Amino acid sequence: MTLGMRVCAPTAAAFRPSYLRGLSRAHGPPRRDFTCSPRPTGRWTRQVAATRPDRPRVLITGGLGQLGSGLAEILRQQYGKENVILSDIKKPSAHVLSSGPFVYADVLDYKQLRELIVNNGVTWLVHYxxxxxxxxxxxxxxxxxxxxxxxxxxxxxxxxxCLRIFVPSTIGAFGPSSPRDPAPDLCIQRPQTIYGVSKVHGELMGEYLHHKYGLDFRCLRYPGVISAHTHPGGGTTDYAIQIFHDALSTGRHECYLRPDTRLPMMHIADCHRATVEFMHAPQSWLSLRTYNIDAMSFTPEEVADEIRKHVPQLRVTYKSDPVRQMIADSWPVRFDDSNARRDWGWTPVYGLEGLVSDMLHSIREKRTDEGLPVS
Structure with a gap:
């Protein structure tokens, strides 16, 4: 493939949902519109031509992680079950298989991924x-x-x-030399983990391809994301999920971070809503390609105290893990998300009290349904 031969970001109106039509915003001088002239490929061309412009065909990679299934459910409600394809290299549960299309897809297998995109007329790609x-x-x-x-x-x-592509970034894209309270969208980053380095690389590559070739690249820096329906997946902020499960199962939690370690956090419902709203936003609204999004910031001690309002017997001990503590100490304690709030109207719903109440309710209900004891 020769990248320099095509300019290929669809115009904003091409994917603008019906409920956004008629709205307009003024953000300085008009931005350049890009056009796309896809190479004729038979089935792909016919499928795209038959697809409503406000009904994208979405592929989600890494779909069995913390975020994929929930985002797929929201997008399927908006665009139809068959228009959102979940993919991963792991075996899905019966529930995932019954919820909508699922395919095996290895992001390291370029040919197979290309066939999947072409054969299904994919127009949006969410890369998790x-x-x-x-x-x-x-x-x-x-x-x-x-x-x-x-x-x-x-x-x-x-x-x-010519896909609209969303690639999440993270709090981990910042490093010890970054501003920490708050961290703005544009600043020194220099992370000290391979995860953070890869995310900064993704932010810059996506922005480069947007400016040089017109790729409709979009990226949000997520804080720690907290969900009752997925188990911790190896992240530094995962204590803030495990503590809820432990509170309702044993009443005891050993935290691998110091009690005063403050980090940005977000309820998964706010995370999904931010992603969907950002994907819907017309390009003319966006002054950046990568935005911070924020909701709250708390320490292990603060979330434990809030949980004790509902589960008074919770006992928390602290045994700092050197690797995770080092990572956490290099990250911001708060995000500055003023650009997201200004450009496309981002506003979180959940604060700490609402987060704790919802998490405990959801996990208690889940454990009861599964016949498990509740502390």
Missing amino acids: SALLSAVGEANVALARKINITGLHNVLDLALEN
């Missing part, structure tokens, strides 16, 4: 495949392959097929 911070430090070679080689594969395919 990645090894997280602590897991990545334990296997740097694998993290480099998945987080960087896999990223290049999906970026190349998005450029070739």
